[in-house]
Amino acid sequence: MSEPIVPIWRELLAEFDGAADPQPFLDRLIQEAFRRPGEFELHLMLVERMFARGRDARGLAINGYVLACGDPHFRFRAHLQRADHFRRHGAFREAEADIEAARAIDPGSHWPVLAMAENLAQEGRVGERGDYIRAEYEGLRPESRAEIARHYAGWAAFDHFDRTRASPGWQPRRPGRVPALERAGMILLVKDEEDIIGQNLSHHYALGFRAFCVLNNMSTDNTREIVSRFRDSHDDCFVLLVDDPVRGHYQADKMRVYAETLQRHAEIAGLRLDWLFFIDADEFIASDTSRPSSEQLSALERRLNDPDTRVLVMHWIHAASPQVLEEFGSEDDPFEKINVMRYRLLPLVPKPDLNSDLKIVQ
Secondary structure, three states: OOOOOOOHHHHHHHHHHHOOOOHHHHHHHHHHHHHOOOOHHHHHHHHHHHHHOOOHHHHHHHHHHHHOOOOHHHHHHHHHHHHHHHHHOOOHHHHHHHHHHHHHHOOOOOHHHHHHHHHHHHOOOHHHHHHHHHHHHOOOOHHHHHHHHHHHHHHHHHHHHHHHHOOOOOOOOOOOOOHHHHHEEEEEEEOOOOOOHHHHHHHHHHHOOOEEEEEEEOOOOOHHHHHHHHHHHOOOOEEEEEEEOOOOOOHHHHHHHHHHHHHHHHHHOOOOOOEEEEEOOOOOOOOOOOOOHHHHHHHHHHHHHOOOOOEEOOOEEEEOOOOOOOOOOOOOOHHHHOOEEEEOOOOOOOOOOOOOOOEEEO
16 A cells, blocks of 8 residues: 655645744745645644744634635634633634634534633733533533533643642642752753742752752743752752753753752762753652552652662652542533543653663653
8 A cells, every 4th residue: 555645735834843943844835725725724834833933813814714615614713712812812712713713613512711811811810710601501512511520620630739729828848858859950941930930949959959950931020039048948959050041941952951960060069960850849758648658758769769769750649639530421410520640651751861771750
């Protein structure tokens, strides 16, 4: 059987996305779009890249061309694409009109409901999001209801986290101190995290960490000052604070560079690092409430000291309730019962490549 023929514009898209200077490929894509007026997939992908490069007028013009076509599938997508563009520019009423137009084309789809919920949240009307989803839920197709319930659970978890972490005395539960973590380094890539970074560093210091690398990605708040105060007040810690001038996130690439940097710089200070932990500012290594703390301490200490253990995979959990969902019946209300979201990492998790003598935590 012969291989399927890939349209030239898909090859151009791939080259555009990987090019250091994508402009020549963008020009060729525009030519292809004119040559292929019926290739609406190409037009929508081109609009996406136009918006990303700030060529809004051209992008809106091509988007309008798709909106005028006779294919409801592509008009549906074009409305949501333009709504997303309007929302990002603060034009919430215009975004709402496009979302409603998409809903009229496919009222059973969850995509317009998600788009409207995001529009409400970005407009500062987060409190209305749940009521809106509840009102639209019954009118969706069964598979779309499942998608909405999943997203709703995630929002409930994150909203709960944001509320509770701001309350006095709040902190994640930790089992105690793990001595082996003195031979571990932690790398954090942060930007405008003044509300959480101090608590993150203090939490992991109490857990046992003594080596930190904080990449401050052009923060405009007091993130840098908080990290500096932590460094100055913890003489037994090695804290490498880096002012990262590269605007893009590029997390994997930056983590790869500073994994080696932290290890070598710590050696100058007389610290040997056997493990590296990659943590975001709002991620905390905490203990499981269903198991005794002493048992968890011993298990983690044993793993960290085991010379044959090369990688630790931890489960990431966002919870809006301590009750874990075990079963769900057809009569259950998803907005009452689905209030816990937990992620279990797959066996294959992308992480920076490190030299062979350094162990990592995923």
